[in-house]
Amino acid sequence: MVTGIHHVGVAVTDLDESIQLYRSAFGAELVHRVRNETDGIEAAFIHTGSGEIELLSATSPDSPIGKFLAKRGPGLHHVAYGVTDIAQALADARAFGLELIDDEPRMGMHGSLIAFVHPKSLGGVLTEFVAI
Amino acid sequence: MVTGIHHVGVAVTDLDESIQLYRSAFGAELVHRVRNETDGIEAAFIHTGSGEIELLSATSPDSPIGKFLAKRGPGLHHVAYGVTDIAQALADARAFGLELIDDEPRMGMHGSLIAFVHPKSLGGVLTEFVAI
Numbered sequence: 001m002v003t004g005i006h007h008v009g010v011a012v013t014d015l016d017e018s019i020q021l022y023r024s025a026f027g028a029e030l031v032h033r034v035r036n037e038t039d040g041i042e043a044a045f046i047h048t049g050s051g052e053i054e055l056l057s058a059t060s061p062d063s064p065i066g067k068f069l070a071k072r073g074p075g076l077h078h079v080a081y082g083v084t085d086i087a088q089a090l091a092d093a094r095a096f097g098l099e100l101i102d103d104e105p106r107m108g109m110h111g112s113l114i115a116f117v118h119p120k121s122l123g124g125v126l127t128e129f130v131a132i
Numbered sequence: 133m134v135t136g137i138h139h140v141g142v143a144v145t146d147l148d149e150s151i152q153l154y155r156s157a158f159g160a161e162l163v164h165r166v167r168n169e170t171d172g173i174e175a176a177f178i179h180t181g182s183g184e185i186e187l188l189s190a191t192s193p194d195s196p197i198g199k200f201l202a203k204r205g206p207g208l209h210h211v212a213y214g215v216t217d218i219a220q221a222l223a224d225a226r227a228f229g230l231e232l233i234d235d236e237p238r239m240g241m242h243g244s245l246i247a248f249v250h251p252k253s254l255g256g257v258l259t260e261f262v263a264i
Binding site for chain 1: 207
C-alpha cells in the first residue's frame, strides 16, 4: 500500500541550469544535492510542496542516466512512491507478478531504503518505492 | 509558487487493465473516470495517498495521447503542480520566459482550471498547473 507520490525523477542535461529553472519558475527549493560516482549520477532534490522533483544528471555517458539521455533525451524518468514497509511492498509486488529491478531494498541517495520495479511491469513507468 | 505535485500523467494503451494494475499492485483507489470525445481522451484518476496518478488513454489514434503512444509508447506523460492562483502562476511563467501551451486557464477533466507549459521550456517535461 503506497502512501503517496514521494518524488518524480527527471533526467536533465545540465544540473545547475535545471536547479535554477525550478527555483525561479516555480519558487521551489533545493533540498540537497549528491554525487555518486559509482552510479555515474549527480542528483538534486527540489522541494515543490508535497512531493519532490529529483533532477538526475549523468557524470559519464555510459551511466544509466547518460544512456537514458542519449536514447530518450531529457525529461520524465521515474515516479517514486512512499511506503511504510518497503519489504512488504516488495513482497506484494513480487506476489502480484511485477518484475523487480531490486530484489532487496538498498540505500538510496535520499538516505532512505529504496527499490525499483521494472517499467515493463508497469506500463512503461520506471517505479521506485522509498521507505518513509 | 507551486504547492506540491498534484498528479502525474501516464499514457496507457488499455485503461481498464491499467486501473486494475494500480489498484492491485499499489492498493490505490480509482477516484473518477471521464471521457472527452473532443480531445479524444479517456482518463482515470487514481488516488495514491498524497498526489494522484492520471491514467490517460486515447479514444482515437490521431488524438494527442494517441500520437504520444505511437511515438513514445506507454509511460510517463506529464507532471501537474497545484497552484493557489493559476492566473498568477501563468503570469510568472510568462514573465520568466516559459512557453505556454495555454495562454489562459481552461477547464480540465478534474473540474478545476488548468494550463499547460510547453515541455521545451522545462527540459522536456510537459508541465501542468492545476488551480487548487
